[in-house]
Amino acid sequence: MWGLGFFYAIHVTLTYGWLGFLAFAVPNAVGLGLFGWFLGAPGRDPAKIFAAVETAYTGLFLLCQLGAVSITLFGIVAYLWLPLTGSTAALGVVLLMLVACSIGHSLEIGTLRLLHAAYLVVGVAAALAALAGMPPAPGGEAPPLAAFDARFYGLALPTLVGFLLGPWMDVQQWQRAVAIHREGGSVRAAYGIGAALFLGLLVLNAALAAAAGTGGTVVSADGLPGAQPAVALALARDGLGPAALAYVLWALVAAASTIDGFYCATRWLMTSVTRRSASPLLAFVPAGLVASPLWLALGAVAVAFAAVAANLSLMYLMLPYATLLVGAAACLVCETFGAPRRYDPVLCLMIGLAASLVFLQGYVAPVGALLALAPLLGLVGALPMIAALVRPAPPGPPARGAAPEEVTPLVPAVALATQNAIVSHGFDGHWFVLHLVPTYDDTNSVGNVYFANYVRWVGKARELFFSACMPDFDLRTTEYYVLTRSFSHDFRREIKEFEHVTVRVRIARHNRKFVTLAHEIFSDSHGLLGRGEQSLMFVDTVQYRPLDIPRAIIAGFLPYWPRESPHAGDVAAPGTPPRVTAAAEP
Known part of the structure; x- marks a missing residue:
């Protein structure tokens, strides 16, 4: 329940209605379940697969983690703390990062799992308390069944592509799948249960949004209204009472479980990468310093506060998952399924940047066709690997006049x-x-x-x-x-x-x-x-x-x-x- 799922579930429910929420939540949960289903297939070892791809796709994994933490911190500040208090939250964000990163540094993935189970109980209890204490919406406003527009229809395909590919570029999910398989558990069963649980948590936030009503919106720098802070604004009408404090606790639990998981998984990735690296840089810089996730955490804090200062909406931090990172993520999926590596990170990056610009133009206008085109454009960088996966290259023809078994390449032993x-x-x-x-x-x-x-x-x-x-x-x-x-x-x-x-x-x-x-x-x-x-x-x-x-x-x-x-x-x-x-x- 990082910042994207937590606050965007509120926005789509109030902006596009219950059907709009389902169009967001179902692909989100299905993408998580499919990740576990395919990675946990018989004969697949997630640890071996990840060891084969981790070095080539390290940049993709790190960018994904940077985005996840940035969105989480941005949501906490822009859609929780500012609507409730009207004051800056720099000290609180730094404190949250330090505590959560300390937990991620101290605990291994097995112990962290038990802590997250406790988080789940506390967080759901706090969310239910906030729902029970929600003041009535002014005028009985409630989200409609559906309120679709050109922007919603245009976002359908980016939502589908982003959420289906999202778990594959998330190193936290890879670490969990590897740990489940190593301990003898069923990756498929675990992710099936996890997807259902995730969908339930999204529904819980949608219920909070419905109880808050459609009256609470903010206008971002692009002039578009956003309903992400609606729950916080509704609770702030009666001051910081028990319901507001319960909602803050629910949001902090979701944020903390994201950040400590980010630290644990990123350190796991970077320790493995630096151990196998032959870079001369490691002869002068301690490997532990290079592998530390603190550099990425500092970058996430900087991105989050820059976005808050620029009064951006959550969409601008979400769009890389449906545009910029799509090509690399698709290459990673193809390689997982056995396609030969034809991944060109520079090409995927340039095409992804072009797709991002197309998306932004379509989102602000809005032009639904441009929004739908953006993720397809991002996939262009992965076409060589997609083609190799769909249609493997046939073996070359035998030499003229010779039987296939007689052909001997003119190469040294x-x-x-x-x-x-x-x-x-x-x-x-x-x-x-x-x-x-x-x-x-x-x-x-x-x-x-x-x-x-x-x-x-x-x-x-x-x-x-x-x-x-x-x-x-x-x-x-x-x-x-x-x-x-x-x-x-x-x-x-x-x-x-x-x-x-x-x-x-x-x-x-x-x-x-x-x-x-x-x-x-x-x-x-x-x-x-x-x-x-x-x-x-x-x-x-x-x-x-x-x-x-x-x-x-x-x-x-x-x-x-x-x-x-x-x-x-x-x-x-x-x-x-x-x-x-x-x-x-x-």
Whole structure:
């Protein structure tokens, strides 16, 4: 019951009548239920699905959380506190954020669930008390059965699209689905019950709106009236009595349960993203600082107060969910259902901004056709993935004159590395990858891995790289030696024993006589540990005279030369699977 559902339920009931409320509430609840139904299908593991998509869609998840908290704070200030008191609420908002974020920081998702169950009892009791104490509406005004206009009809499609896609871009819902599945519960049953419960809470706010009557509206900067503060204005007629205080408690419970859930889920997301990140930035900035949701919370406070100061309506904070974020959310849904990733975040953002402008023009005018067009325009960025999901690409035709089983791609053999073995190695594109696990033998007296071992690992990866490219090389019959001319390494982080390590080596550049190899070392838990490069030279085996790069070296390493090299070759043509050989394991 964040700010969108809480206050917009009041607005649509009083503005468009009971049928208008149903057109808002039913897609809202159905979208939540469908999220759980599809994500909880047999054979689906929400944790694995989320791990595969979290990095690519981190921006979408964070923007959604920013919007959810901004709308909640904006609604509390503009549609509750100001109508009841007429004074600013900066101190109260900061206090609410600090308390709720502290709860989200202290409690894990399982404990938070129990707290939200207690919130539910307290909140519903307070809402019923406010309903019982609501003063009679002046003149017996009550919401009609229906009061539709061009703006309502135009909002039907954005409402449907926004609420069906909304749960998929909400990281709080992903965290809950993962926790339910991990504990052995039924995601489908949980979200079915949750959708019904959510619909009931929306009906409760609609009943409060009906009891308050249609007399309480405010006019926003665009000149359009809004009925979101109608309940607060109705309760303020008799001063801050028990009914008004009960309504404040109900709204604060809804806001607090949103904010603490935001903090818990955002920290869960960002901790996972930073743990898997190889960004050099994390070598200088503590990962806990990067993963902290406080930055997003401060942004939400700033957005909320800016919107209050500009006298905007709730619609301007809601519209991104039906326009700006639609393309990215649709790509996320398609990828969840197995479509290949063709997500272009920049393209989706630009198309989403265009859709937002179309929506704004249609909303203020109003022009129902423009409102209906806006979410469809936002979906344009997801068309490649939608097409791939609906109609998978057929396999390419076999080579002319050859049976399908005889077709062999003209690519070098690629050994796939696996992280399940203690030591494994193989090619990943132009990189040669070595997986290993350090033990106590690799550590020093302090307990971290001794610095010289990083150099030794790079040397081991280099020799395995040579062996994979030149399996017939024989030191006893060779006419040249490969010597290390120089070696450099930039240390970034320390690790301890039993942390999985990946060493990557590739050819960075070369001239006639020297080859430069670049290397990177990663940890699964700490990201980038360091990177560097080494220069190799070639000498004859008799007088150790420098040689040009031997022909055998060029032939063996041909597929892995830098792309700008005249010797460069493609590891695999686009769309062509590599020819696989067994990975080297102990």
